[in-house]
Amino acid sequence: MKVKMNRMQRGVWLWLLVFAGLAVGGRGRADSANSSSVAVDIKLFVTNNPSGGGSTTNDYLYNYAVACGSSLNTGTSAAGTIQGDVIATSVKDKKNKITGTKTIATINVQNLIDLQPYLIAASNNGAYFNGDQAFHTYAPPGGIAWINGNVTLKGNITGCIIATGNIFANGGYTQIKVGNYPALISQNGTVGGNNSTAHGLVYARMGSLDLGGNFTITGSAICNAAISSFSGGSSVIYEYCKPVPPNYGGNQPSGNLKLTGWQK
Numbered sequence: 267m268k269v270k271m272n273r274m275q276r277g278v279w280l281w282l283l284v285f286a287g288l289a290v291g292g293r294g295r296a297d298s299a300n301s302s303s304v305a306v307d308i309k310l311f312v313t314n315n316p317s318g319g320g321s322t323t324n325d326y327l328y329n330y331a332v333a334c335g336s337s338l339n340t341g342t343s344a345a346g347t348i349q350g351d352v353i354a355t356s357v358k359d360k361k362n363k364i365t366g367t368k369t370i371a372t373i374n375v376q377n378l379i380d381l382q383p384y385l386i387a388a389s390n391n392g393a394y395f396n397g398d399q400a401f402h403t404y405a406p407p408g409g410i411a412w413i414n415g416n417v418t419l420k421g422n423i424t425g426c427i428i429a430t431g432n433i434f435a436n437g438g439y440t441q442i443k444v445g446n447y448p449a450l451i452s453q454n455g456t457v458g459g460n461n462s463t464a465h466g467l468v469y470a471r472m473g474s475l476d477l478g479g480n481f482t483i484t485g486s487a488i489c490n491a492a493i494s495s496f497s498g499g500s501s502v503i504y505e506y507c508k509p510v511p512p513n514y515g516g517n518q519p520s521g522n523l524k525l526t527g528w529q530k
Contacts, residue, residue, distance in 0.1 A: 324378050327353070327488055328467075331366065331504035335375045336474075336492035340364065346496045350486075350504025354493075363496065366504075375490050376471055379509060381453065384428055387512035388412035398431070409444035410512060416455065419462075426466075428453065432473070435459030435481065441466070446510035449485060457489070460498070467507045 327333040331350025338354035340346075340363040351366035353373060388394050391408035399413050403421035416431035419439045426447035427433065432455035435441075439462035441449045449466035450457050457468055458476030466485045468475065474491035477483075479498025485507040496502075 324374065325508065327373065327375065327378060328486060328506060328508040330369075330488075331486055331502045332493070333373060333375060333486070333488045334493050335373055335490040338493045340496050341494070343497050343499075345499035346501045348496065348502045348504075350502065375469075375488050378471070378488065379448070379451070379469065380511070381428065381451070383511040383513075384410050384426070384447075384451075385412050388428070401427070408512070409447055419459070426451070429455065431455040433457045433459075435462035435464070437461035439463070446507070447512070448507075448509045449483075456491075460500075467509055 329351065330353050331348050332338060332352045332354070334352075334354035336354065337356040337358070338352060339358040340348065340361065342360055344361045344363075346363060348364045349366070351369065352364055353369040353371055355372055356370060357364070357368045359368065385394075387408055388406065388410045389412070391406070391410070393406035393408060393411040395411065395413045395417075396415070398415040398417065400418040401411075401420070401423060403423070404411070405424035406426075409425040411425065411427050413427070413429040413431075415429065416433070417427060417429045418434050418436055419427065419441075420436045421438060422440050422442060424442040425444040426449065427441075428448075428451040430453045433450050433452050435450075435458070437460060439459060441462075441464040443449065443465040447466065448469055449464040450468045452470045452473055454472045455470070456473040456476050457470045458478065459481050460478030461480045463482045464485070465483075468483050468485065468487045470489035470491070472490050475487055475489050475493050477496055477500035479500065481500040483502045485502075485505045487502050
């Protein structure tokens with residue numbers, strides 16, 4: 267199989283062949299204990315978006331308050347709004363929560379963002395966590411944390427949280443934006459929560475959004491799977507928030523690195 271790579275991707279790939287890996291201690295206030303002296307299990311994604319958030323043919327999706335790769339149903343509760351335009355394969359808006367236009371289209375959101383720069387930056391800064399985590403008031407060094415598993419959030423979280431699994435924002439979670447980084451990204455799971463606020467892009471690459479009571483996103487929400495409802499006063503207030511990837515300066519992580527796969 268032939269895979270085309272740009273300069274950054276070739277450099278990272280050559281580095282992977284030379285080094286044996288990346289032992290990273292996750293530092294910061296984490297309630298779970300698996301953040302110290304862990305072996306990093308990295309999956310390298312080679313996508314058509316080498317800049318990690320730069321120009322792609324899907325950039326137009328950032329112009330929507332909600333972009334869904336499947337159906338969008340805003341639910342039966344009158345509370346809550348989507349203040350902006352939406353795009354999805356179908357839209358059901360019984361209570362007229364959507365203030366903007368409704369575009370019916372088939373879209374591909376799965377390779378919208380190249381997560382490789384975020385993974386490397388988090389690893390370099392000691393903010394890689396292996397296994398499920400629970401953060402209560404946390405600011406990852408460098409502004410990005412990567413969790414290889416599920417994560418529960420509560421309190422003030424300053425920066426971008428990326429998990430390979432599900433992200434659940436419990437009551438009292440407030441996300442404080444750092445630079446132009448996304449707010450929350452789930453690589454393979456669902457982003458959900460209640461009584462919480464997030465500022466920036468909320469992105470479920472493969473999964474959906476499950477917004478319970480009073481979850482407010484100021485930015486945009488992009489997901490792959492169907493959205494069944496915006497319940498209990500949950501809202502999306504549109505703000506343009508195309509992410510700018512971290513500049514890790516080509517620094518090479520140290521320690522034990524295990525490449526487990528890639529995606530073309």
